[in-house]
Amino acid sequence: MIIAQFVVEVNEANVFIAGCEETHEALLVDAACMDPRIPRFLEAHDLRLTTLFITHDHFDHTGGVKEFMERYPRIAVYSGSGVAGGVAVRQ
DSSP, X not given: OEEEEEEOSGGGOEEEEEEOTTTXXXXXXXXXXXXXXXXXXXXXXXXXXXXXXXXXOOHHHHTTHHHHHHHSTTOEXXXXXXXXXXXXXXX
């Protein structure tokens, strides 16, 4: 298991990545923003971002949802409200 935490500029929010060393699939928790360190980390560890999980729908947890969905078009997004950052999520 590969785990990383990023403190990003948006409200000093925490963004987490959990990746599997065998399947190379990764989960991102709370997409505060598209911080450039995140794609670099994924590439450096040969991880493919497959899932985005939103813990709750505050701007400092959802501000980057749209960018992540655009950059990773096949990503599954999970949010209890069905909306994250004003974007209807797809699962």
